[in-house]
Amino acid sequence: MNPLKLRVTVFCLFLLLFKAPCYTEFEITVPRDTVTGFYSEALILRCSFPVDSSWDLQSTVITWQRGLDVVHRFYYSQDQLDRQNQHFVNRTSLFIQEMARGNASLRLDKVTLQDAGVYTCSISTNTGSQKKSFGVKIAAFYSEPRLQFSLLTDGVNLLVTSDGGYPSPTLQWLMQNSDITNRTQTHIAQDTQTGLYVVSSWLNLTKGTKTFLTFILHNNPLGQDLRRDIQLDLDKGERQGESAYRCHGCFIYIPVILLLLLLIVMSLLSVFITRRSRREQTKQNGFTEIKSKFLMENV
Ligand SMILES: *[C@@H]1O[C@H](CO)[C@@H](O)[C@H](O)[C@H]1NC(C)=O
Ligand SMILES: *[C@@H]1O[C@H](CO)[C@@H](O)[C@H](O)[C@H]1NC(C)=O
Ligand SMILES: *[C@@H]1O[C@H](CO)[C@@H](O)[C@H](O)[C@H]1NC(C)=O
Numbered sequence: 292m293n294p295l296k297l298r299v300t301v302f303c304l305f306l307l308l309f310k311a312p313c314y315t316e317f318e319i320t321v322p323r324d325t326v327t328g329f330y331s332e333a334l335i336l337r338c339s340f341p342v343d344s345s346w347d348l349q350s351t352v353i354t355w356q357r358g359l360d361v362v363h364r365f366y367y368s369q370d371q372l373d374r375q376n377q378h379f380v381n382r383t384s385l386f387i388q389e390m391a392r393g394n395a396s397l398r399l400d401k402v403t404l405q406d407a408g409v410y411t412c413s414i415s416t417n418t419g420s421q422k423k424s425f426g427v428k429i430a431a432f433y434s435e436p437r438l439q440f441s442l443l444t445d446g447v448n449l450l451v452t453s454d455g456g457y458p459s460p461t462l463q464w465l466m467q468n469s470d471i472t473n474r475t476q477t478h479i480a481q482d483t484q485t486g487l488y489v490v491s492s493w494l495n496l497t498k499g500t501k502t503f504l505t506f507i508l509h510n511n512p513l514g515q516d517l518r519r520d521i522q523l524d525l526d527k528g529e530r531q532g533e534s535a536y537r538c539h540g541c542f543i544y545i546p547v548i549l550l551l552l553l554l555i556v557m558s559l560l561s562v563f564i565t566r567r568s569r570r571e572q573t574k575q576n577g578f579t580e581i582k583s584k585f586l587m588e589n590v
């Protein structure tokens with residue numbers, strides 16, 4: 292063992308005692324936990340490698356893979372995409388300007404649910420090589436809930452819908468703060484194209500209900516909590532009768548109003564007719580005047 296190597300080993304041991312990484316190690320860094328990407332947005336998959344003064348771009352090889360599929364490749368100082376998997380075409384890029392600082396992060400554009408999986412960042416430079424993997428999952432926020440009412444024979448049906456979310460949500464309904472989820476029905480479907488969820492949840496309420504409802508949608512991985520309060524005061528049957536009675540009054544007024552309108556129209560028409568006939572008369576008078584003038588001149 293030559294003295295230099297011995298000194299390096301001793302130095303490394305010394306650093307290990309203090310739990311610091313030994314400088315001869317080539318250690319790349321990727322996220323420790325699963326990364327969440329947002330549907331249709333860009334996602335940056337982080338990966339960095341150690342660089343020192345001897346670092347050389349020309350001998351740096353960066354390979355991003357998902358399983359065995361090539362996501363992106365870089366060597367000879369440029370992107371090498373001939374073996375890139377079809378699924379990632381036109382959606383990947385590296386931050387080449389930041390590479391000298393050890394940045395091998397990958398930008399993946401227009402993320403879809405099919406981009407989930409385990410990604411591996413492999414780096415090889417003139418000072419060492421290593422690869423590390425981490426998980427990627429995709430999520431999407433649910434839209435603002437929409438509320439719809441429809442009349443039933445003995446009450447109303449209250450329907451709440453929300454869509455464009457991922458993964459499947461958990462729903463909860465409260466009535467005056469007590470859980471009534473068991474009294475509701477829920478339908479969760481997946482959009483065949485995007486794979487995103489469409490949620491409908493409904494509840495029947497009888498006439499005369501006066502209550503305070505809360506609809507809650509949890510999208511746990513995103514920490515999205517949609518909470519909507521609904522203040523309800525449904526008319527009783529008798530009340531409806533009362534309003535029908537009021538409408539009786541309307542029926543009495545309608546013929547009166549129609550009659551008045553008819554009278555107004557008729558009086559307006561008669562004025563118009565008399566005016567018009569008068570005007571026609573004057574026109575005729577003018578004509579006879581001209582005619583008589585003409586006759587006079589001819590004479
Ligand atoms: C690499 O650079 C990009 C763009 O500036 C940045 O968003 C990302 O955080 C960097 N990654 C690392 C690991 O430094
Ligand atoms: C990628 O982009 C090129 C150039 O813009 C285009 O010709 C090609 O069709 C695109 N490929 C895919 C799979 O979108
Ligand atoms: C809903 O019903 C299930 C079984 O029918 C029961 O186990 C659960 O406790 C009920 N939940 C509530 C909040 O009433």
Ligand SMILES: *[C@@H]1O[C@H](CO)[C@@H](O)[C@H](O)[C@H]1NC(C)=O
Binds near residue numbers: 476493495
């Ligand atoms: C609500 O009423 C409709 C029509 O009467 C019925 O088909 C549906 O099952 C009811 N839903 C609930 C949650 O009771």
